[in-house]
Amino acid sequence: MAELVFYSGTMDSGKSTLALQLDHNHRARGRVGRIYSSHDRAGAATLSSRLGLSTPAIEVAEDLDFWADVVGELTGGARIDYLVCDEAQFYTSAQVDQLAKVADELAIDVFCFGILTDFRTHLFSGSQRLVEIADRVLTLQVEALCWCGARATHNARTEDGEMVTEGEVIVVGDVEDPDRPTPQVGYEVLCRRHHRKRMTAARAKAGALSPDVLPFD
Numbered sequence: 001m002a003e004l005v006f007y008s009g010t011m012d013s014g015k016s017t018l019a020l021q022l023d024h025n026h027r028a029r030g031r032v033g034r035i036y037s038s039h040d041r042a043g044a045a046t047l048s049s050r051l052g053l054s055t056p057a058i059e060v061a062e063d064l065d066f067w068a069d070v071v072g073e074l075t076g077g078a079r080i081d082y083l084v085c086d087e088a089q090f091y092t093s094a095q096v097d098q099l100a101k102v103a104d105e106l107a108i109d110v111f112c113f114g115i116l117t118d119f120r121t122h123l124f125s126g127s128q129r130l131v132e133i134a135d136r137v138l139t140l141q142v143e144a145l146c147w148c149g150a151r152a153t154h155n156a157r158t159e160d161g162e163m164v165t166e167g168e169v170i171v172v173g174d175v176e177d178p179d180r181p182t183p184q185v186g187y188e189v190l191c192r193r194h195h196r197k198r199m200t201a202a203r204a205k206a207g208a209l210s211p212d213v214l215p216f217d
């Protein structure tokens with residue numbers, strides 16, 4: 001039985017790396033895969049990992065129909081054993097339903113990778129549907145860490161190191177270096193406590209450096 005599997009984790013937890021490794025392992029055993037991604041940081045039609053590996057992919061625009069795409073390929077004589085679907089949080093709910101149909105009706109394994117929640121802590125449309133209908137939802141084992149050392153569970157959007165809570169849901173970007181915050185939109189992974197308090201690494205550092213205001217004897 002083919003499966004629809006959702007590998008989930010915060011930003012920078014190794015999802016794209018795992019997607020590339022999984023594709024490599026299946027290809028090494030003679031299986032034929034088809035790779036999709038959406039809004040990858042490295043550009044359209046690419047699946048890239050921060051470890052430096054990348055591969056061409058089919059760009060998933062809102063109007064891509066997975067069922068039609070896969071059936072078209074099979075009808076043209078291609079062989080497909082599995083799909084690798086990165087940045088699946090950006091897929092529409094209907095597209096995730098199409099992926100389930102591909103697994104069930106065509107016996108093709110579908111491996112999806114993505115973050116669960118956006119910078120406001122709300123589920124992305126694709127992730128919500130995957131949690132609802134995937135055969136398995138797996139959390140990545142390499143945990144990204146908050147600046148305090150706790151497990152990071154939330155993806156914060158930052159500007160100049162300050163967390164923001166308003167804006168477009170989709171803004172492509174990377175986790176920023178806390179020692180060099182950029183004025184552009186960046187991201188930082190935080191534990192829930194520090195996401196709730198909007199306490200980014202830059203803010204914590206500034207707090208630690210500020211002079212005591214209490215009158216000490």
Ligand SMILES: Nc1ncnc2c1ncn2[C@@H]1O[C@H](COP(=O)(O)OP(=O)(O)O)[C@@H](O)[C@H]1O
Nearest residue numbers: 010011012013014015016017018049050051142
């Ligand atoms: N210089 C490095 N050395 C070792 N591991 C690194 C390095 N840079 C990034 N990584 C690893 O790569 C992970 C990010 O991989 P990536 O697949 O791009 O993440 P995701 O797709 O989840 O955002 C980091 O969590 C870290 O474990």
Ligand SMILES: Cc1cn([C@H]2C[C@H](O)[C@@H](COP(=O)(O)O)O2)c(=O)[nH]c1=O
Nearest residue numbers: 011012115118119155169170171172173
């Ligand atoms: C939280 C959040 C993230 N994004 C974007 C930022 C990145 O381009 C991707 C996540 O990629 P990764 O491989 O998991 O690091 O998603 C966004 O558009 N909106 C958000 O709220």
